[in-house]
Amino acid sequence: MxxxxxxxxxxxxxxxxxxxxxxxxxxxxxxxxxxxxxxxxxxxxxxxxxxxxxxxxxxxxxxxxxxxxxxxxxxxxxxxxxxxxxxxxxxxxxxxxxxxxxxxxxxxxxxxxxxxxxxxxxxxxxxxxxxxxxxxxxxxxxxxxxxxxxxxxxxxxxxxxxxxYDLSVADKPSMACLSSRIPTGLEVTEEKLTRVEKAERVLREWGFSQFRVRDHDGLARIEVAEDELEVALDPNFVETVRDHLTDLGFEHVTLDLHGYQTGSVSPGNEAEADDEPLVENVFDTDYSALRSE
Missing domain, CATH: 3.40.50.620 (HUPs)
Incomplete structure (x- = not known):
């Protein structure tokens, strides 16, 4: 070899x-x-x-x-x-x-x-x-x-x-085009691409290394690497991303507890229709109230 x-x-x-x-x-x-x-x-x-x-x-x-x-x-x-x-x-x-x-x-x-x-x-x-x-x-x-x-x-x-070659991207995670965030069968539009890009910018600013925001026709499903799930459950992050993604037009914001998975909305990788995805809607919790107790 x-x-x-x-x-x-x-x-x-x-x-x-x-x-x-x-x-x-x-x-x-x-x-x-x-x-x-x-x-x-x-x-x-x-x-x-x-x-x-x-x-x-x-x-x-x-x-x-x-x-x-x-x-x-x-x-x-x-x-x-x-x-x-x-x-x-x-x-x-x-x-x-x-x-x-x-x-x-x-x-x-x-x-x-x-x-x-x-x-x-x-x-x-x-x-x-x-x-x-x-x-x-x-x-x-x-x-x-x-x-x-x-x-x-x-x-x-x-x-x-x-x-x-001392390239700065030697360890850069893969980053497929924005249309990969939209599940197969749902129309790709400029509006969806724009809101996904803006939503992922928030995760990038928070320092996540491997992430996706999947756009399920108004429901945002956030995927992050398994070793970063704890950060995604931080109340400050939860409030920030919930408010920001809601402002972008998402009706619901969820966190996928399976973590980041390549091609999770591509053919052959999607969950069966009868399977319930392991998703926690942590973004519906009012954490500010919890912190004041």
Whole structure:
């Protein structure tokens, strides 16, 4: 079995043979590593490109700019809207396929403008085994190059490589697009995306590292990492997030005691209709009254 160093060298040599590459760049650890290796292999012939849309939180775009600056790679931003696609808005089982098709399509269009023949993405060797991933079909159909997958570099190895390049996102948790917070079958709207983004900003400000606010058509279901559940039960946090999310238009605010789960509203991961989710509506409690006793 090849070592991480051998895999990295093979990936570097692979990219160096190309006339130029455009990296579909989210600013996360996977695309960050691809961009860093591409910059090392090709110099100014490597470009990072981020597609800005309603599903990309402002904080993630800021991260992408910062990480591109760390790498020293040219960073371009293109804009589009997934909401222009009725198939995406319908939020069926294949929503991620339509999203990735449009997003990568923007990458290929920009690469053509720059006369670059190769578009790379950050799919790694661990991704194909992680459940429902229709977006990978789009990567294959559009013939994007996935150097991490091609050279059998796993997620754990990606983080190790990111450490070698001293990338600030080496330990950054995964952050899927905002539409992943809306359960399959419920229409994706700009209003829902905006209120989810603003709701998650509160959790970010409170220092949570892994979290989601799922929008169940007016009910906010908060997921945080299991080791952070105690903080989520803090009366001060409860009052703050309850009031803020209510102001955003959520009718009910709940905390999922299962903790954060990847893709918990995706096909194949949702609870059966007859199962009662383990959710505590702690946000209905008047904690100010309890503290005055």
């Amino acid at each position: 090849d070592t991480v160093e051998e895999k990295l060298e093979a990936m570097r040599a692979d990219l160096a043979e190309r006339d130029g590459v455009l990296v579909a760049f989210s600013g996360g650890v996977d695309s960050g590593v691809v961009a860093a290796v591409a910059r090392e292999a090709l110099g100014e012939d490597a470009v990072a490109c981020t597609a800005k849309s309603e599903t990309l939180p402002d904080e993630e775009l800021d991260d992408a700019r910062r990480v591109a600056d760390e790498i020293g790679i040219q960073h371009d931003i293109v804009e589009f809207s997934e909401l222009d696609s009725p198939d995406f808005v319908a939020n069926g089982d294949d929503r991620c396929y339509h999203c990735r098709t449009m997003r990568l399509g923007q990458m290929f269009n920009h690469a053509k403008e720059l006369d670059i023949g190769t578009v790379c993405d950050g799919t790694n060797a661990s991704d194909p085994g992680e459940g429902h991933r229709p977006g990978l079909q789009a990567v294959e159909e559009l013939d994007a190059h996935s150097p991490l997958l091609e050279h059998d570099i796993t997620k754990e190895e990606v983080r190790e490589i990111a450490d070698r």
